[in-house]
């Protein structure tokens with residue numbers, strides 16, 4: 080990092096016209112390294128619980144999971160830690176839980192797996208709740224939601240876990256719960272979802288793949304995979320408006336948040352926080368500190384009128400160069 084960029088990292092993530100844009104990190108392993116960033120971030124926007132599950136030989140038990148989650152919650156306390164329930168399937172297979180399907184990204188993934196295996200989800204929820212005792216910074220996030228019934232079912236299991244623990248003498252409150260907006264169907268169910276949950280988190284990696292019908296990992300079609308596609312941007316803009324209308328915070332935790340130009344557009348749309356991999360923080364913070372909210376909104380208006388991904392990239396690059 081240049082000295083300037085390094086120096087800026089301890090300054091607030093705020094535009095020159097004083098609009099604060101909270102930045103969060105995505106975590107999986109290596110808690111210690113990211114926890115060092117505690118003073119520079121607003122919390123963990125996405126803890127991918129499947130990551131530690133990938134390096135074990137079987138499903139970790141409740142005790143082991145409690146230890147893992149406690150480590151996350153303690154390391155970042157009092158900042159919020161958004162823990163996503165197990166999001167396996169798609170490209171993320173556990174060696175001890177193989178899923179063999181013709182279309183894994185359209186198949187048994189995320190919440191679909193854990194609702195079919197409530198015994199797995201219950202252990203995880205109980206461990207999260209146990210780990211959160213007296214810390215109060217746990218947020219639970221549900222991946223791959225397609226229908227509101229899935230949310231209702233997950234909430235029922237969460238409440239059951241709370242009751243069970245209470246009966247065992249472990250008193251815990253229900254943590255705030257959010258859904259991942261990554262299946263396009265959720266775009267059209269924001270009202271019903273907001274009645275059930277406390278916050279939204281957009282998974283732009285999957286939302287892009289599903290909106291554009293482009294496998295996020297297939298090199299043959301990677302030229303078509305683009306989170307700055309006008310259709311994706313217009314969906315994101317609409318989501319942010321809906322969340323605001325419904326009085327729910329909306330974060331974005333896909334790769335787009337870690338792209339400085341993308342981050343400015345998301346800020347202009349009104350996203351309440353951005354969560355990214357730690358190495359992206361410096362360049363995103365620098366972009367935010369250089370561009371006023373008014374300028375970012377002007378840029379968004381210009382970009383939303385463009386018809387092709389190429390035009391969006393060219394326009395964004397030109398403006399980013401001016402702001403260097």
Ligand code: PEP
Nearest residue numbers: 261282283284285332333
């Ligand atoms: C996403 O889909 O954008 C996301 C953040 O989740 P993952 O990359 O783990 O699918």
Ligand code: MG
Nearest residue numbers: 261282284285
């Ligand atoms: Mg996803």
